[in-house]
Amino acid sequence: MSQIRExxxxxxxxxxxxxxxxxxxxxxxxxxxxxxxxxxNRLVYVAGSGHSHILAEEVYxxxxxxAAAQAVLDPNLMLHTGARRSTLLERVEGYAEVVLxxxxxxxxxxxxxxxxxxxNAYPIELALIGKERGxxxxxxxxxxxxxxxxxxxxxxxxxxxxxxxVIDNFGVYGDAAVAIPGRPERMAPTSTISGxxxxxxxxxxxxxxxxxxxxxxxxxxxxNMQGQEAAAxxxxxxxxxxxxxx
Numbered sequence: 001m002s003q004i005r006e007x008x009x010x011x012x013x014x015x016x017x018x019x020x021x022x023x024x025x026x027x028x029x030x031x032x033x034x035x036x037x038x039x040x041n042r043l044v045y046v047a048g049s050g051h052s053h054i055l056a057e058e059v060y061x062x063x064x065x066x067a068a069a070q071a072v073l074d075p076n077l078m079l080h081t082g083a084r085r086s087t088l089l090e091r092v093e094g095y096a097e098v099v100l101x102x103x104x105x106x107x108x109x110x111x112x113x114x115x116x117x118x119x120n121a122y123p124i125e126l127a128l129i130g131k132e133r134g135x136x137x138x139x140x141x142x143x144x145x146x147x148x149x150x151x152x153x154x155x156x157x158x159x160x161x162x163x164x165x166v167i168d169n170f171g172v173y174g175d176a177a178v179a180i181p182g183r184p185e186r187m188a189p190t191s192t193i194s195g196x197x198x199x200x201x202x203x204x205x206x207x208x209x210x211x212x213x214x215x216x217x218x219x220x221x222x223x224n225m226q227g228q229e230a231a232a233x234x235x236x237x238x239x240x241x242x243x244x245x246x
Contacts, residue, residue, distance in 0.1 A: 004178060008188045011177045015170045015194050026167045027202060030112075033136040033165065034206040037110045038068055038217050043242065045105055045135070046199065047072035048114035049090040049122050050079065055114040055140065055195045059203060061246065063222035066203055067239045072111075074099045077122065089122070091152050096125035103244065107134030112199065115139070116175050116191040118146040118159030125153070127162045139163035140195050142171035169194040 019027075034044055046056040046069065053073060060071035077086050077099070089095055099122075105111055111130040115123035118141040130137040139159045143166075146158045160166045169191050171177070176186035210217055218239070223232035240246040 004180070004188075008178050011188070012190060012193055015190055016197055018170050019168070019194060019198065022170075023167055026165055027198070027205075029165045030138050030167060030202050031205045031209065033110050033138065034202060035209050037108055037136070038066070038206060038210060039215060040108045042108040042110070043068050043070050043105075044203075045070045045072055045103065045109060045111040045130075046114070047111060047123075047126050049074075049077035049120070050086050051189075051192060052114040052116065052123075052195070053078050054192055055112070055199060058196050059199050061220065061243075063220050063224075064200075065220055066207065067218035067220060067235055067243070069203070070103065070243055071245070072099065072103055072126075073245075090120045091122075093121045093125065093154065096122050096129060100126070100129055105130055105133050105135050109133075109135040110138060111135050112138045112140060113159060113163065114141075114191075114195050115159050116142045116145055116169070116171055117149055118142075119149045119152050121153045123159045124151065124155070124157060124162060127159060128155075131162075131164065136165065137163045138165040138167065140167050140169055140198055142173075142175070142191065143168045145171060145173045145175070148173050167198055169198065 037044055046059050048055050056071035059065050059069040075081050076089055113123050113126045127137040141159050146160055151158045171191045175189040175191050177190050178186055178188040180187055218235055221228050223229050236246050
């Protein structure tokens, strides 16, 4: 059985190495967009539906993450209130506008949109609406998967065709990456791990670049570190008027 975990590890390492080597231009562009947003006291939004919402949670109110990160989370598009319903809703045109009515995304903001297939209406419309509002839209998607599918949106476009910046997560078609002996299905999807790597690398680089300029942005420390409760609470108070859900 250890052969399977080693195969999965090797695949993950291969993907991360490829992202670093082959997506440099997109990663740099995304970093500079985040730098510009933070320098201008704007917000970085992260959105996704289904399992992609995990990436939004990853950067939101997270130890080692920026305080200016806002997760776009709608319970109906998550899994705990109806997994199949989330699959159906992400295909419904107009739903992104309903969700974004609660989020004041605007000029100078950044919105990362995670969607492995990039074919459903929700992520496509997140990008379209974000651009209309003046935000920089950044897609995290699998180009291999997306190019092998058709759009489920009336524009006929997929996410990578409408976002300002596109970062390929290099996931295989169908996301599951590891062959299982005796089974026709593959297992061990990679999009969450690669997406988390992409987001955290960009945020850390952006904060480092700003620090070089003498600009210190708020970064959370774990409230579970000894003696950090007061500092964490103070940061929440600084941001709760701007960040939904704090």
